[in-house]
Amino acid sequence: MKQHKHINPFAQDIIQRYLLFIIGLFFSAMGVAITKKGELGVSPISSVANVMSIRLSQLSLGYWLIIWNCALILGQILLLRQKFQWIQLLQVPLSFLFGWFTDFGVWLISFFTPTKYWMQICLVIAGTIVLGFGISLAVIANVILNSGxxxxxxxxxxxxxEFGNVKVFxxxxCVGIAVLLSFLFFHKLVGTREGTIFAALCTGFVVKFFNRLLKKTLETFLVKSIEPDMKK
Structure with a gap:
């Protein structure tokens, strides 16, 4: 009789967690794309790339996000030096994925153009909710941090x-650099507006809400999915 090969349960767990992380990355990118469509600014960490994509539109927002994320990865290497864990280089392909997902999201909603300010506000709110949902999935996956x-x-x-204080700083x-670039390139505020402030203030609350809602269910599923193999 043929023997069926089973995936090592721990390897299976890692694969599932990375898949969950990538799904989270996809929704995070969709959130950025939706917020971008509102033209009221994007989340703080994406604001520099947003301004650059407006100034140098030869490269899309997604590709500027890739460049920005890779710069942050280089920053980690310079800061940590010998303490840098090389597994963290997985951030590079994941940054490319995030950029490509963002451009896909921008293309996906390109048919819609908000004509009223309330529509722009709705896009910012919807984008922040989707972004927060994506971040919560990535947090629950608990495999690797995003570059930011x-x-x-x-x-x-x-x-x-403390991490929280440094995160605020x-x-x-990021917003300060984006504003500086905006005035340098356009002599006015472009790409960073009230939507950026809204995202900065509300994304954390959205993440906490989805974490409470989904964490127990998803973590139970991840554990149960490998239990049959572990018992064999």
Whole structure:
């Protein structure tokens, strides 16, 4: 009789967690694309790439996000040096995925153009909810940090400051750089507006809401899916 080969349960767990992370990455990118469509600014971490995509439109928002994320990965290497864990280089292909997903999202909703301010606000709210949902899935997957969060962790470890405080500083710095670039390139505020502030203030609450709603169910599913193999 033929013997069926079974995947190692721990390998299966890792595969499922990375799949969940990639699904989370997809929804996060959709959130950025939807918010971008509102033309009221995007989330703080994406704001620099957003301004650059408006100024140098030869490259799409997705590709500017790839460049920005890779710059943050390089920043981690410079900060941590020998302490940098090479597994974190997985952030590079995941950054490419995020950029491609974002461009796909932009294309997906390209048919719709908001003509009223209330429509723009609705897009910002919807984008923030979708972004928060995606981030919560990535957090629950618990495999690797995205480049922004990983950079903040590297910085907080290096200067020995609390992660949450460094995260606030990082977000403010991203918005500050985006505003500076905006005035440098356009002599006015472009690409960073009230939508950026809304995303900065509300994304965390959305993530917490979805974490409470989904964490127990998803983690139970991940454990149960490998239990049959572990019992064999």
């Amino acid at each position: 969060e990983a950079f903040v962790k590297a910085l907080s470890d290096t200067i020995h400051k 990082f977000d403010i710095s």
